[in-house]
Amino acid sequence: MSVQRRNMPAFNQLSEHARTVRKQVITMVARHGQGYVQQGLGAADLFTYLYFHELRLSPDSLQHPDRDRFILSTAHNTAVFYATLARRGFLEADELEHYCADGSALEINASERLGGLVECTCGSLGQGLSVACGLALGFKKAGNPARVFVMLGDGELEEGQLWEAALFAASQKLDNIILIIDLNYMQVEGDARQVASVDPVDEKFSAFGWHVLKTDGHDFEQMFSVFSSVSDQSGRPCAVIAKTVPGKGVAFLEGQRSHNMVLPCDAADRACHLLEAGQ
Amino acid sequence: MSSPGNNNISAQELHLEDFSTKSTPAAAARPYGDALYHAARKNENILVLSADLTAATETDVIRDNLPEQFIMCGIAEANMVGVSAGLARCGFIPFIHSFSVFLTRRSFDQIAMQIAYPNLNVKLVGFMPGIDSLLGVSHQATDDIALMRSLPNMTIIEPGDSSQYSSAVAAAIDFDGPVYLRLNRNSPHVPGERDIQPVDRGRFHCLRPGTDAAVFASGLCVEQALRAAESLAGEGYNVAVINSVSFKPVDTEMIEKMAQQTGCIITAENHSIIGGLGSAVSEVLAEAGLAVNFRRIGVRDCFAEGGSRDYLFDKYGLSAQHIAQAVREMKAQQ
Numbered sequence: 001m002s003v004q005r006r007n008m009p010a011f012n013q014l015s016e017h018a019r020t021v022r023k024q025v026i027t028m029v030a031r032h033g034q035g036y037v038q039q040g041l042g043a044a045d046l047f048t049y050l051y052f053h054e055l056r057l058s059p060d061s062l063q064h065p066d067r068d069r070f071i072l073s074t075a076h077n078t079a080v081f082y083a084t085l086a087r088r089g090f091l092e093a094d095e096l097e098h099y100c101a102d103g104s105a106l107e108i109n110a111s112e113r114l115g116g117l118v119e120c121t122c123g124s125l126g127q128g129l130s131v132a133c134g135l136a137l138g139f140k141k142a143g144n145p146a147r148v149f150v151m152l153g154d155g156e157l158e159e160g161q162l163w164e165a166a167l168f169a170a171s172q173k174l175d176n177i178i179l180i181i182d183l184n185y186m187q188v189e190g191d192a193r194q195v196a197s198v199d200p201v202d203e204k205f206s207a208f209g210w211h212v213l214k215t216d217g218h219d220f221e222q223m224f225s226v227f228s229s230v231s232d233q234s235g236r237p238c239a240v241i242a243k244t245v246p247g248k249g250v251a252f253l254e255g256q257r258s259h260n261m262v263l264p265c266d267a268a269d270r271a272c273h274l275l276e277a278g279q
Numbered sequence: 280m281s282s283p284g285n286n287n288i289s290a291q292e293l294h295l296e297d298f299s300t301k302s303t304p305a306a307a308a309r310p311y312g313d314a315l316y317h318a319a320r321k322n323e324n325i326l327v328l329s330a331d332l333t334a335a336t337e338t339d340v341i342r343d344n345l346p347e348q349f350i351m352c353g354i355a356e357a358n359m360v361g362v363s364a365g366l367a368r369c370g371f372i373p374f375i376h377s378f379s380v381f382l383t384r385r386s387f388d389q390i391a392m393q394i395a396y397p398n399l400n401v402k403l404v405g406f407m408p409g410i411d412s413l414l415g416v417s418h419q420a421t422d423d424i425a426l427m428r429s430l431p432n433m434t435i436i437e438p439g440d441s442s443q444y445s446s447a448v449a450a451a452i453d454f455d456g457p458v459y460l461r462l463n464r465n466s467p468h469v470p471g472e473r474d475i476q477p478v479d480r481g482r483f484h485c486l487r488p489g490t491d492a493a494v495f496a497s498g499l500c501v502e503q504a505l506r507a508a509e510s511l512a513g514e515g516y517n518v519a520v521i522n523s524v525s526f527k528p529v530d531t532e533m534i535e536k537m538a539q540q541t542g543c544i545i546t547a548e549n550h551s552i553i554g555g556l557g558s559a560v561s562e563v564l565a566e567a568g569l570a571v572n573f574r575r576i577g578v579r580d581c582f583a584e585g586g587s588r589d590y591l592f593d594k595y596g597l598s599a600q601h602i603a604q605a606v607r608e609m610k611a612q613q
Contacts, residue, residue: 112397120364124392130358131393134365134373137350141326142369161389164358171353 006228009053011220017087018048022249023275024083028099029261030268035100035108037261038246039153040080041253042184042217046151046242047084049223050180055149059089062116066146069119069135073128074153074182075109082106090117126159128152129179133165136174136237147232150179155187157198163208169237170209177237178230179210182217184244186257205239217242250274311404311462312337314445315374318452319348325452326366328375330356335464336376336406360386363401364393372400372452379405379420379461387426394457395430402451403427404460408437409549410578410595411463411499415585421578425554427459428527434480437461439501439522442475450478450525467502481528489519492572492606493537493544497523497556500547500576503592506599511606518606523548529559531567538569543609547576547602572609576602 029035056068098104105113109123120131132148185192215226247253250271319325327341342349352359363373451458476484496504508518546557557575592598
C-alpha cells in the first residue's frame with residue numbers, strides 16, 4: 001500500500017477561501033429569496049478543501065485526459081459548487097450574478113450546459129456513483145491515473161441504484177473512486193434520521209467491501225489527514241463520510257434543516273456581516 | 280462426481296439458463312452474438328456489458344472469447360446504464376444487454392439522463408421484445424419503442440429477421456450516438472429469396488412491391504406481413520410490404536410515397552399500438568395531410584400473458600391472418 005506524500009496546505013488560506021465561498025452562497029441565494037443555502041454553507045469547507053487542495057484539476061487543465069473527475073451527484077447543491085469554481089478561477093466571478101437566471105448555464109441543478117466542469121448531469125438522485133464506476137473502470141482499462149470523486153448527500157443513500165453501484169464498485173475493485181458522503185442528515189422532509197434512517201452508513205459501506213474513512217467536514221487538518229490516507233492501490237473503493245452542519249459559519253443558521261430555505265434580504269445582510277466579522 | 284462412461288447428465292446439459300433459450304439447442308446459432316464478436320475483435324473499444332442474461336443475449340461468445348471486453352454487471356440494469364455512460368465518456372463503445380423490458384422500462388430515467396441527454400455512444404440491445412415470451416407480463420416489452428422513441432437523440436433499429444443482425448450491428452457502430460437495437464432469438468428468416476438489404480439508419484426497405492395497400496411491418500411482424508401479402512395475392516390484391524427496420528428517425532419519404540401509391544396503409548408491430556411504429560407512421564401521414572385508409576396492427580392497449588409465439592400472435596391479433604383481414608376490410612370500404 002503506497003500512501004502519497006503530499007504538501008500540507010496552508011490551512012488559514014483554506015479558511016479564508018471558505019469564508020469567501022460562504023458569503024457568495026448567501027449573496028447568490030438571497031438574490032432569489034430562497035434556495036439551497038443551508039447545504040451550501042454546510043459543504044463549503046468540503047468543496048474548498050477538494051478544489052483548493054485535493055483534486056488534480058486546474059483551470060488550465062480542464063481538458064486534460066488525466067485530470068481528476070468530480071461528479072456532483074447532489075446536483076442541486078450548486079450555490080456552493082459555482083461559488084467554489086469562481087473562487088478557484090474556473091468561472092468569472094460576475095457570472096455568478098446570473099445564477100438561476102433565464103438562459104444562464106448556471107442552472108439550479110448543475111447540467112452539462114456549463115461545459116467540462118460538469119462531468120455528468122445528475123439531479124435525478126442516485127445516478128452519479130454508477131457513472132463514476134464506468135469512468136473508473138474505463139480509466140483502469142486505459143491505464144489512465146485519473147481518480148473519480150463523487151459528492152453524495154446522505155438522503156441520496158435511500159436510492160436503490162446507489163447500492164447497485166456500491167456492489168459493482170467493490171466487485172470490480174475500483175480503488176480509483178473516492179465517494180464523499182456529505183452527512184448532514186438533511187433531506188426535503190426534514191431530518192434524514194426520521195425520514196428513512198440510513199445509519200450506520202459506515203458499517204453499510206464496510207459490509208459492501210469499501211474502505212471507509214470518517215472526517216469532520218469542517219476541519220481542514222482532519223480532511224487533509226483523511227484524504228492523504230486514501231490509497232489507489234488498495235483494491236477497494238473508498239468512502240469518506242464527512243459530517244457537516246447545515247448552515248455552518250453563520251450562528252443563527254447553524255443546525256437548521258431546511259432543504260429550500262427562505263432567505264430574506266435582511267437575514268442575508270446579517271449573515272454576510274457575521275461572516276465578514278469572522279463571527 | 281461424474282466420471283467418463285457413466286450415465287450422469289453433465290452440468291452443461293442441465294444448465295438451461297432461461298426460458299428464452301429453452302428451444303435452442305446447445306450449439307445454437309448466434310446471429311447477433313457472432314456479429315458483435317467479429318466487430319469487437321476488430322475494434323477493442325467495443326465493450327460488452329451483461330446483466331446476468333449473457334447466453335440469452337448471445338453475448339456468451341464474447342464472454343468466453345474476449346473476456347477483456349466483457350463486463351458482468353449483475354442483475355442491476357439501472358447501474359449498468361450508468362456504468363456504460365461512464366465508459367462511453369472514456370471513449371469506449373459500450374453495448375449493454377438485457378431483455379427489452381428490463382433495459383428500457385426499468386432504466387428509463389437512467390437512459391434519459393445518462394445516455395440520451397449527453398448523446399453518448401452507447402448501444403442498448405434488448406432481446407425478447409413485445410409479447411413473444413412464455414414468461415408472461417413481467418417479461419413482455421410492449422412499450423419499449425414508445426419509451427425509446429420519446430427520447431431525443433435516440434435511434435431505433437429493429438431488423439426484420441436475423442439475416443440483418445450483422446448489418447444492424449455495423450449500422451449501430453457506424454453511428455456515433457445512442458442506438459436501441461430490438462432483437463429476437465430464434466427469429467425466423469423471412470420467406471422468399473432476396474438479397475439481404477443493409478441496414479441504413481432512418482431507411483425502410485421495400486420487400487415486396489404493391490399498389491392496392493402497403494403494410495409497414497417491423498421485427499417478427501415482417502414475416503407475418505409477407506405471408507399475408509402472399510395469401511392476398513391469391514385473392515387479387517397487390518399488397519406492398521415494407522420492412523420498417525429503422526424507424527427513428529422515420530423514413531418519411533417511403534411513407535409518403537406508399538401512401539400516394541396505395542391510399543391504404545397498415546402498420547404491423549410486436550408492440551402496443553400506442554407509441555410505436557403505428558404511431559410513427561400515422562404522425563407522418565397526418566402532418567403530410569395525406570388522407571388514406573389507415574389501420575394499426577399491434578397489441579391493443581392491454582397487458583398480455585405468457586405463451587407460445589403462435590398462440591400469442593393469434594390471441595392478440597398480430598398474425599398474418601389478422602393483417603390479411605385488415606386489408607380485406609379496408610379495401611371493401613374503399
